[in-house]
Amino acid sequence: MKTLGIIGADGRMGQAVGLAAQKRYDIVARISKDDADYPALSQCDVVIDFSVGSALVQALPHFSDGTALVSGTTGLSPDEERAISNVSARLPLLRSGNFSIGIAVLCALARQAAASLGDDWDVEVLEMHHRHKVDAPSGTALMLGEALAKGRGVTLSDVAAHERAGARRIGDIGFSVLRGGGIYGDHEVRIVSESEQITLGHRALNRQVFADGAVQAADWLLGRPAGLYSLEDMITV
Numbered sequence: 001m002k003t004l005g006i007i008g009a010d011g012r013m014g015q016a017v018g019l020a021a022q023k024r025y026d027i028v029a030r031i032s033k034d035d036a037d038y039p040a041l042s043q044c045d046v047v048i049d050f051s052v053g054s055a056l057v058q059a060l061p062h063f064s065d066g067t068a069l070v071s072g073t074t075g076l077s078p079d080e081e082r083a084i085s086n087v088s089a090r091l092p093l094l095r096s097g098n099f100s101i102g103i104a105v106l107c108a109l110a111r112q113a114a115a116s117l118g119d120d121w122d123v124e125v126l127e128m129h130h131r132h133k134v135d136a137p138s139g140t141a142l143m144l145g146e147a148l149a150k151g152r153g154v155t156l157s158d159v160a161a162h163e164r165a166g167a168r169r170i171g172d173i174g175f176s177v178l179r180g181g182g183i184y185g186d187h188e189v190r191i192v193s194e195s196e197q198i199t200l201g202h203r204a205l206n207r208q209v210f211a212d213g214a215v216q217a218a219d220w221l222l223g224r225p226a227g228l229y230s231l232e233d234m235i236t237v
């Protein structure tokens, strides 16, 4: 059996990953805030991370070269983003803000729709999550924003509208965030002209869908050369 480490093991996702992986992997490292035994990560063939950016950055020096790393943590600072991207020079790293297949398809559809429609169509991304979520907008909303921007041939940071004052600028990609209750993850893209509206949406019906996807990603990543991979490399959409 291959060996697995989980970073954020006591969290909502860390526990779900433990359930998803227990029959296929020998879980030899469970890193939590209270039990941060980072050196145990050097024994792992693959590590799955759903934690916070600072915990992941702290863990990186403890990985043996070639250890596969699957990370779903969102809301990283620019410094954390850089540190994590750099590690793909020495190990295979697969990152995604969402490990559900449905979201991968939604991103492809959003990109296609944005490529087909001009600036007279306004693009808005809406998301709602449980009351505990700390980052906003969600990693998935930002992935959808990137897909829409790519479809339009623009850079997301040039057109992203996170706050609103006054009239809408032509070409903006707007983000709206809601938090409440136990919602696992709702995402919607609305593309609106003066005369019609297209709505593309996805709802996660449980949390396990993300954990199952991350374990599938771990299976796929094991043994691959060092480099940065995405869910799109793993599945054909």
Ligand SMILES: NC(=O)C1=CN([C@@H]2O[C@H](COP(=O)(O)OP(=O)(O)OC[C@H]3O[C@@H](n4cnc5c(N)ncnc54)[C@H](OP(=O)(O)O)[C@@H]3O)[C@@H](O)[C@H]2O)C=CC1
Pocket: 007, 008, 009, 010, 011, 012, 013, 014, 031, 032, 033, 034, 036, 050, 051, 052, 054, 055, 071, 072, 073, 074, 075, 096, 097, 098, 099, 100, 135, 139, 210
């Ligand atoms: N890509 C995807 O498909 C998905 C991504 N996510 C993302 O995964 C991340 C985790 O989500 P979720 O499980 O809901 O959040 P949780 O808060 O439930 O889990 C995060 C865990 O990390 C722990 N942690 C914090 N600091 C450290 C540290 N220094 N060392 C070790 N562990 C630490 C937390 O401990 P404590 O609680 O004690 O602070 C907590 O147990 C978020 O960024 C979320 O957006 C979530 C779902 C799907």
Ligand SMILES: O=C(O)C1=N[C@H](C(=O)O)C[C@H](O)C1
Pocket: 074, 097, 098, 129, 133, 137, 138, 139, 140, 141, 184, 185, 186
């Ligand atoms: O924090 C969550 O719960 C989720 N986070 C991810 C995100 O930021 O998009 C994925 C999913 O929506 C659940």
